[in-house]
Amino acid sequence: MGSTITLHDLTKTYPNRQRAVRQLSLTVEDGEFLVLLGPSGCGKSTLLRMIAGLETISGGELHLDGKIANDLQPSERDIAMIFQSFALYPNMTTAQNIGFPLAVQKQDPGQVTAHVQSVAQTLGIDHLLNQIPGRLSGGERQRVAMGRAVVRRPSVFLMDEPLSSLDARLRARLRTEMLAVTRSTGATTIYVTHDQAEAMALGDRVAVMRDGVLQQVDTPRTLYALPANAFVASFVGTPRINLLHGTVYAPVDGVMALNLGAQKITLSYPLTHDHQMLRVVQGQPLLIGLRPEAIRIADKTHATASERAMTGVVEHTEFQGHEALLHLSLGGQQADVPAQLSDHIPHHQARTSAADVLRQLRRRISLFGRHPALPGATEPPAQSPTRKGIGELVIRDEPGARHRRGQHIPLLIDVRNLLVFNARGERISPDPTQVPQL
Structure with a gap:
């Protein structure tokens, strides 16, 4: 024993x-x-x-x-x-x-x-x-x-x-x-x-x-x-999770979107628990995490209701035998794991924090009415991609596929599998089963 x-x-x-x-x-x-x-x-x-x-x-x-x-x-x-x-x-x-x-x-x-x-x-x-x-x-x-x-x-x-x-x-x-x-x-x-x-x-x-x-x-x-922070997310998983800098645009009467620089991802309604939490961090610098399996190359099959279209440019192909890894640029900025992270937050504290955030969200919505946008909801302009700071995105591909460097690839990103962290690397949403609905 x-x-x-x-x-x-x-x-x-x-x-x-x-x-x-x-x-x-x-x-x-x-x-x-x-x-x-x-x-x-x-x-x-x-x-x-x-x-x-x-x-x-x-x-x-x-x-x-x-x-x-x-x-x-x-x-x-x-x-x-x-x-x-x-x-x-x-x-x-x-x-x-x-x-x-x-x-x-x-x-x-x-x-x-x-x-x-x-x-x-x-x-x-x-x-x-x-x-x-x-x-x-x-x-x-x-x-x-x-x-x-x-x-x-x-x-x-x-x-x-x-x-x-x-x-x-x-x-x-x-x-x-x-x-x-x-x-x-x-x-x-x-x-x-x-x-x-x-x-x-x-x-x-x-x-x-x-x-x-x-x-x-x-x-x-x-x-x-459900990693607690960006360090855990980046340390667990092969290939490593894709981390990109981004911001949230969240008008009360419009479509919520994640701006990744030159491209953005719209989020479908009704919003998931995790996506609801993003309203209170609009305009703030965020780290957007995408596991390779959350992204696929668009083919003849139709996109599902949770998938959004983007375009990537091939930078490098890494042959692994049973699969190939495509290194793409989106025209955004790749993020590193923050140097300092706060200690692990116990689950009971996470539940309390989630409830506090949702109460704050309800109060802010009631103050600004039903239709006006929340403060800071001005949509940021799209940025032109530059060679300096290009964001690297790694996705899986069939081993027999042949893609040339510089080729534009249509992508579909499943927004249900987004992981969003604040600038300190802490995951914004706790376990979604612990967050009450609006």
């Missing part, structure tokens, strides 16, 4: 006052496989080492099954850790490496041999029990490291990028085996990686970190569809 891990305002500050982890709160349920995802230096490995007891905790509390564990020694936490570097004893055989934790506990040698044999068979390395690490491949050494962790039957597995030194094909195979092994033990697992594809494939939930701050924790599906 696993353990429930609870982090409450966990903080790590080094003597030079560098803060690696900033008041992070999170609960990992018994038996859950949680992935910590983020770029190098975001604090995810430091957090893992704090849970293991290899780093001191500067502030906050760590609870294991409801008991505070800040000051427990690593050996008292019933935790097994798998490192990126394998950390095998070079002068020991595979059997001795796997059985080492049991030998240290002075268990019966016959039982140790039986346990080692059983684990080795599960991992497919029982034929390597007499080999030393120097004679094993990278994948085999990683299986030995897994076996050494599994043989103890701990309540918690902590894995610090255990597959990052392996080639892509072997990583894909081993992560499936690793998931099967941890599931069979019932242990709670926290897995650190900077590979979003690995995170999405493995995690029951994924916790995204940036600069020591937890940005969002959710299921892979929710993380992709």
